[in-house]
Amino acid sequence: MSSFNRRDFIRVTGLGAATAATGLPSLVSKANAANPKNVVIIGGGFAGATTAKYLVEWASAEGLSIKVTLIDRNATYASPILSNLVLVGKLPETSLNFTYAALTGVSFVQAEVSDIDTVLKQVTAGGNTYAYDRLIVAPGIDFLDTNGLGAPIIGLREAIDSRTIIPAWKGGTDVTALKQQLTGIPSGTGVFILSIPKAPYRCPPGPYERACVVADWLNQNRPGAKVIVLDANADITAEKHTFSTAFSAMGVTYIPNAHLSSVSYANNQWTVIASTGNYVANVLNVLPRQRAGLLLDKIPGILNASLFADVHALTYESTQIPGVHVIGDAQATPQPKAGHVGNGEGKVCADAILKMIRTNSQDTAQYIANVGESRIPAVVTNSACYSPIKASTAATASYLTVGFRADQSNGWVPTKISASLGEAPSPTGDNWKDMFDWAENLFYDTFNVTRNVG
Amino acid sequence: MSTRTPLFLLAWLLPVLGVQAASLSPSSLTMSPGQVAVVTVTNIKGSLSMTNSSPAVAAAALASPRITVSALKAGSTTVTVRDKGGSKSLRVTVTAPPMTVSPESLNLTAGQSGTVTVSNPNGSVRAASSNSSIATVILSNNLVTVQGKMAGSAAITIRDSKTSRTVAVTVTSNGGGGGVTSTEGRLLAAQCFQCHNAKGGSTGFDRITGESVNEIVSEMKEMQAKAASEPEIMHSQAMIYTDAEITALAQYLASLSGSGSGGGNSNGGKDNDDD
Structure with missing residues (x-):
């Protein structure tokens, strides 16, 4: 055995595949370098951008040759996180815009995806075709016209299309447009109605946070104007103690189990007909019921009956379509729909994809069989966020955090770790400062950009 | 005659x-x-x-x-x-015999070490790993110590002045329950980086690189102990992890060069260390 070594032996006899079947990673390094794996990511938000960044970083550390392509219809991502501070004039809109330029090693393509072919394994965008070995789709959320009872909300679609109702739930210019609407609220008699959709929706504490900072803004700028919250849910869905206390202190009217049936504008005001009564407002901020980004309609069968994508929590691979992974708000695990945890899901997905490549596994079941289920460590993620409560003077914020664990014993379903659930005992100025530390670190972790916002 | x-x-x-x-x-x-x-x-x-x-x-x-x-x-x-x-x-x-190495293949679990003996070297000997994330090598007195780092395959090339030999190394993960692999530590630690970035972003929260394994482990255990009586976001976060997971992420963080900025608290009062 002088020049004929084990690697040659494996290549000649085809034992590489056999070793993969017995659970040992196959010797892929030499073959892999000549055939880099293509990983295509559609959607450059907190989940998609983080996955791209960590795939490049970790593949490089492992000596695995991959090509990472990130496709987004926009060249700039507008962060919804902290956008309620833009809404009430505490931050400039542009301070929350991020490009992908600092994601070294990621090939970024600005284009609208026109087709996803899961048989040929290719994505068509901007007239070009991108072949993939593994596809990650992170399209975020889109809006429905129906209420929590499944009935259509008459007038909603037209109002959103004509931009007279602006959800402003995706950051960016919509937030500035909603801010402009706030200036039209009169003092004394003004009313701002916030309609919260039935869960699941993006950012559980977000709507309540918006109600608080708007109430505070009105108190400062339009004294006497009021906030009414029409919540389709039976109760406050996150930080109940924090928000119910704040609502009381700020005079916010909170109506649970409120399902909208129609919205209409006449005589300079909105009329809302809901299951709990009729309401009028100067500004109507409807957060519509949500579904996975419309992009996923290009993959028939990938969405469940609730219009989100079921995935294996070990790899975030679709349970319906092998080879396609869905992360972030669009996937259907019990984790909240939020940027911080979407970033964490991206890391799990990146790590799993590298392991699938290394073990020559075509899908999650094969990966589990190749490695041995009992040898796979638990998947642990965490959700955390800070919410501004009062943004004007003596600013305060609250926080919310909880961890999730998916392992063999719970069938790989991310399950809340109750002991890790934490809510700020009360909104504080310290939390307000920490909120900016959190957001700045999250921005850097996702986009490799240091942005000083607070 | x-x-x-x-x-x-x-x-x-x-x-x-x-x-x-x-x-x-x-x-x-x-x-x-x-x-x-x-x-x-x-x-x-x-x-x-x-x-x-x-x-x-x-x-x-x-x-x-x-x-x-x-x-x-x-x-x-x-x-x-x-x-x-x-x-x-x-x-x-x-003629001087050619260099030989033994064994010509090694199976290790992550964290385990094995040795390869070099015989009849001609001139000076060098050893290198094809992938130091999978296995590292230390050469001393014609003995190559190979340490498995994480699951995967690597080739150890041992050269003298005349020839080279290859040792195929296969590293497997430690298996559930008993131990954790270094990529598990890497992934666990990465879930800290949304708030505690090792390389940039804000300096507000405590820096988590540049500390020893023991320092990180004891801080996490201290925060777990206070979670019930002193509500703080990091006390809640610490409650997420098992002891084995804390050790794994601590080992990964301790192995980083710790070049990130931070360590101080820009807001003056907040210190998650609770000393």
Whole structure:
């Protein structure tokens, strides 16, 4: 055995595949370098951008040759996180815009995806075709016209299309447009109605946070104007103690189990007909019921009956379509729909994809069989966020955090770790400062950009 | 004429008379030190004698009709036999043996070490791993210590001045429950980076690189102990992890170069260390 070594032996006899079947990673390094794996990511938000960044970083550390392509219809991502501070004039809109330029090693393509072919394994965008070995789709959320009872909300679609109702739930210019609407609220008699959709929706504490900072803004700028919250849910869905206390202190009217049936504008005001009564407002901020980004309609069968994508929590691979992974708000695990945890899901997905490549596994079941289920460590993620409560003077914020664990014993379903659930005992100025530390670190972790916002 | 004809006259005359010298088979030798070869002498006329020009290179022992040649060290020597037919020489070349390594493949679990012995190196020896994320090497006194880092395959190339040898290393993960792999530590630690970035972002929260494993573990355990009585976001976060997971992420964080900025608290009051 002088020049004929084990690697040659494996290549000649085809034992590489056999070793993969017995659970040992196959010797892929030499073959892999000549055939880099293509990983295509559609959607450059907190989940998609983080996955791209960590795939490049970790593949490089492992000596695995991959090509990472990130496709987004926009060249700039507008962060919804902290956008309620833009809404009430505490931050400039542009301070929350991020490009992908600092994601070294990621090939970024600005284009609208026109087709996803899961048989040929290719994505068509901007007239070009991108072949993939593994596809990650992170399209975020889109809006429905129906209420929590499944009935259509008459007038909603037209109002959103004509931009007279602006959800402003995706950051960016919509937030500035909603801010402009706030200036039209009169003092004394003004009313701002916030309609919260039935869960699941993006950012559980977000709507309540918006109600608080708007109430505070009105108190400062339009004294006497009021906030009414029409919540389709039976109760406050996150930080109940924090928000119910704040609502009381700020005079916010909170109506649970409120399902909208129609919205209409006449005589300079909105009329809302809901299951709990009729309401009028100067500004109507409807957060519509949500579904996975419309992009996923290009993959028939990938969405469940609730219009989100079921995935294996070990790899975030679709349970319906092998080879396609869905992360972030669009996937259907019990984790909240939020940027911080979407970033964490991206890391799990990146790590799993590298392991699938290394073990020559075509899908999650094969990966589990190749490695041995009992040898796979638990998947642990965490959700955390800070919410501004009062943004004007003596600013305060609250926080919310909880961890999730998916392992063999719970069938790989991310399950809340109750002991890790934490809510700020009360909104504080310290939390307000920490909120900016959190957001700045999250921005850097996702986009490799240091942005000083607070 | 006397009956005792001088032998040398006969030696002189024999070729003229058509008498051949003895034959040696094989007629030359190339050997490595330690090897032994047998040379057979045929067509012997009368008694046979033997000489060896460099016995330090190879020893030669005659037990007619066989010569046993034992190679001792690199070099060459000439073994000559003489009989009534004349003399015959055999060149013996002793070459240094090639370097060998043993074993030629290693199976390790992540965190485990194995050794490869290098034999007969010529000149200085170098050892390198094809993928130091999978396995690392340390060479000392012709012993290569290979440490498995994380599941995967790597090739260890060992070179001397003349040749190279490859040892195939397969590293497997430690298995559920008992231990954790280094990529598990990496993934767990990465879930800290949304708030505690190792390389940039805000300096507000405590820096988590540049600390020892023990420091990180004890801080996490301290925060777990306070979670119920002192609500703080990091106390809640610490409650997420098992002891094995804390150790794994601590090992990964401690292995980073700790080049990130931070460590202070820009807001003055907040200190998650609770000292």
